[in-house]
Amino acid sequence: MSLRIDASRKIVIENVYPELDCGRYAVKREVGDPLQVRADIYKEGHDAIAAAVRYRAEDEGEWRESRMHFLENDRWGGTFPLERNVRYLFTIAAWTDVFGTWRSDLKKKFDAAQDVASELLEGRRLIADAVERAEGEDREGLEALLRELDATSSQAEQVAVSADDELLELMERWPDRGDLTEHDRTLPVQVDRVRARFASWYELFPRSMSDDPERHGTFDDVIGKLPYVRDMGFDVLYFPPIHPIGLQFRKGKNNTLNAGPDQPGSPYAIGGEEGGHKDVHPELGTLEDFRRLVAAAEEHGLEVALDYAIQVSPDHPYAKDHPNWFYIRPDGTIKYAENPPKKYQDIYPLNFYGEGWEEQWEEWRDVILFWVEQGVKTFRVDNPHTKPVQFWEWMIREVQSEHPEVIFLSEAFTRPKMMRALAKAGFTQSYTYFTWRNFKSEIQEYLTELTQGPMKEYFRGNFFANTPDILPEFLQRGGRPAFMIRAVLATTLSSVYGIYSGFELCENTPMAPRKEEYLNSEKYEIKAWDWDRPGNIRPLITRLNQARREHAALQEYDNLRFYHADNDNILFYGKATADRTSIVFVAVNLDPFQAHEATLWFPLDVMGMGQHDPWEVEELLTDERHFWHGSPQRVRLDPDAPARIYRVRAWRSSEQNFDYFMKPTVVPTPGR
């Protein structure tokens, strides 16, 4: 009957943070963050315990340790630095602090005037054992203290030696860890580069960069547009697929079927006789032209992001060379994409579990690696929720184990649990429901879920305000004021956001009322944009991107907090860095049609201020400055200036302030 007695868990270690799905998935952090670790750690009786975080980067052999400290209610906390853009592993070790327990008990007994002869003998043994463990100067130090102990027969003097701080320090360096217990699991942390958390994305169609609807744009045309994008302050430049486009069932303007070869077709119908996913559309240029573009972008402080869409047109080489990678009908033909009864005949979906699937998975991974070699480190992934989650998990790990700098953005507008599963599986960033959250309570609820709930550990919401597939109704109906509102929200609610060209020009004509498709969508034709269109909001976008660069509070993701404004049309929120050197508040009138007023209740405690302290306010969109006192502040927001962004700080003495005012305002060089 006897079960084998497993007595390895002498100390309880549980409720470890951060841990995701029992350690099945890695939480995400960025380089330079310290990882805050927490755990419940305790054992029976009244012994003192000690604990440490054990950690290493995945590519390091040696474990390092960082001591943890008791917080309260059996909760312990520790931290270790995340210095590199690699995956880290950590676990927790705990042991009985034998010496600390002995020392503490000794003091209590001695102070109660009890005879401690026996206790002192025990302590001597503990120190003698430590001498055996110790090395170098520490060993000598312990031996010296032992001699000091032995030199006197007075209990009081021996007790004094045992209370010696140096002895404590030495004993803590060479502890008896006989009952060391480790957490059941080793936990992974995916440490990405900072741009995973803080970036501003701009999406454009390279073929439209000719500014001429009759001429297919080239990579060189895109190079010509880099100053435009850079001047607005973006740092990621993203293109829909740049590969050859199929001929069969090619789509035409406004998604018409079978438009013919003179139409450019949809970039998502990938592949033709000119090649597939490792090739570039010949009218865009050559692979060498592309590399030149990547290099030029880098000189402009921009990194290029490519679209990665696992699907092929009927003309793609894979359809000919690897028919078994697809779904085959009984008559041997390949099935095109469907969502019955809808058909998408310009696209073949892939069968991830058919014949030769392992070879297929490796090919899709190699497509990414190919573009990494061309200098691309960021991929926006099209509809990952129609491909197996475990494929993404494998592929992203494959790529990041060699290239940890690679960022994957998940474009999965689907059910919430699948969106979360993809993020857990490894997607660095994800599109969200942001475009459909326009009013106060739904914004507060959704953003609280994203930035303060469990999702914040692994899901980074990239707040694209529009996409080639999504022209939100709010923009259609609200016009220019609505674009300004959404620009402020996107740039300040999340630390990573994007727009698709035309947004800054307030392009808002839909294909039909109540539909989110653009009229004459750039997906099906070459568009020439008037970059100086009257009414454009380029100055606002520029100012917002600049504010993001200048104010560290806006570069964090999970520091968003909502505050009270007494008008349901006015949203009021703030972000601060942990050290409070950067504190930013935003008030937005969400109604594009009408002005509204509200009292904003500033959280003086967060700001570190008392009710009567003066605080300096710099409004970033108007450059107005104020001195305010107290929590409630009244504001009026008009649709033509629907937001205020307040940078606040405590008012300092005139001496400090003189220096401050004499310094020129520094605009940092664009970061990578």
Place this chain on the structure above:
Amino acid sequence: MSLRIDASRKIVIENVYPELDCGRYAVKREVGDPLQVRADIYKEGHDAIAAAVRYRAEDEGEWRESRMHFLENDRWGGTFPLERNVRYLFTIAAWTDVFGTWRSDLKKKFDAAQDVASELLEGRRLIADAVERAEGEDREGLEALLRELDATSSQAEQVAVSADDELLELMERWPDRGDLTEHDRTLPVQVDRVRARFASWYELFPRSMSDDPERHGTFDDVIGKLPYVRDMGFDVLYFPPIHPIGLQFRKGKNNTLNAGPDQPGSPYAIGGEEGGHKDVHPELGTLEDFRRLVAAAEEHGLEVALDYAIQVSPDHPYAKDHPNWFYIRPDGTIKYAENPPKKYQDIYPLNFYGEGWEEQWEEWRDVILFWVEQGVKTFRVDNPHTKPVQFWEWMIREVQSEHPEVIFLSEAFTRPKMMRALAKAGFTQSYTYFTWRNFKSEIQEYLTELTQGPMKEYFRGNFFANTPDILPEFLQRGGRPAFMIRAVLATTLSSVYGIYSGFELCENTPMAPRKEEYLNSEKYEIKAWDWDRPGNIRPLITRLNQARREHAALQEYDNLRFYHADNDNILFYGKATADRTSIVFVAVNLDPFQAHEATLWFPLDVMGMGQHDPWEVEELLTDERHFWHGSPQRVRLDPDAPARIYRVRAWRSSEQNFDYFMKPTVVPTPGR
């Protein structure tokens, strides 16, 4: 670089309920409950999926399956019966519902007037494959449907065959489970007997049952008291330790030290020359007398619970035979219990990790098994938080794998996480902070945590209203009304509770003001109780135990809900069975000094009633009956009748009611 591709997880199964600490520990249920299982289950694309719970009792070889059903938002639910008092295991399996997907897509395409020739060929193949898998009549049935399909060339007719319900049923019985995915873990469920959840405990000191302070009571005296205990309606009779008591450092009245051999000493100073944990105190009787007591108790509908305290007096045989099981001083003597600077010299604590520890652990297990053989199935365990959690986990599993009916009650008044760890480790029931929760908001908060939070899955709070160590201040100051209040709370907030003799007599004299020790505590002397003491509340206790037996709602644990009463002195709550045939509400005036009134807001939706429906109220303490309408009802509660317990039901037609009123009230025979 290549990671081995693990493609075993084709379907995502996550967030499984009930699961405790990643399956490390078992959740608890009772025999006769169905286990409600939930999980998030989904995959990429738009295929339909199917899922099942796989389960078996730990001692069964074969897994059984129970199909799950889609609830909403990717959440699936299933259930399986917990028929026996053993540990069960379950997991979840999911697979693509290939036929269901095909059938659904076919219908959509056909209804859209598309050519479905190819689809029909695919479907035929699916049915043909199922024929190969099927057996017996089902195989014949499928073959017949296949012939029907082949018999016609009309697409419409073939579509009709494919929509056939019989075909669907057969295909669901013989599914293609090629991509079957199982949950990462198998999850345990500890299924205890019903008394683990529903029981009323009475604690007494056998040696006091002589009713004569000069004569040490015997087991026969206890037999004489069985009617007293049974008549009040209890079902578990619990004794402090019944073993020989040590002589060295024996304690005297009111915990005086070194009282001498003529004092009976503390039952917790276990062991003397007459024996140890497997022996009985000679003045109580013999082992055979004890067995007679157990049998007699059973005839009275009572089960005996023993106290299990892992500690010894200096005279215990283990101290002589196994000194290495203890903590030894440098001079070779055994350490007595301490919490510096306090000393407990009549007790030696055990060292669970010293020399011979495995043999020691087995001995402690064998002590339990010894008493199980004497007929005891319930053990109240003294101070388990001073012994290793992993010892309890091992020992309880050892015992329950042979004797799943054994119940362990944890007496750990300690920090909350340790209390929870012991429950997770296997303790069937646990003492709680109940005695220190006397006022409205703290009761609501604590009881909500216990009965509605995560603890409800594994922690059953046994609400002892007093113990030999705890005479709560509320009872000391509040007198008889306070006893009535606490009796109502204990018996109705939890489905398992207890009292220590004297409670029903309103014994409330402390050793000193603000202390929780009884004066002249029964722990240190033989006490003769006046069982008919004036002012006793035996009738109330009796009525409460009877109400618990008659009303199923009071026999459940996690069905407790608090409702609104507009007076902070009046607590209002209710319990209902899932089928709503038993609904009980309780209103208690928590102030023992003063009467209070309140409006009680009855939750008509829970009661299944509309605002104007008449509902019948039976007040269980006064036997008053009313007809009420509407949610708000006014009540006045005096300290001498501080509570009302309302059984409510809808008023029925006179025909049904005639039958109902003519039936005699049934008092069920006491359960086991």
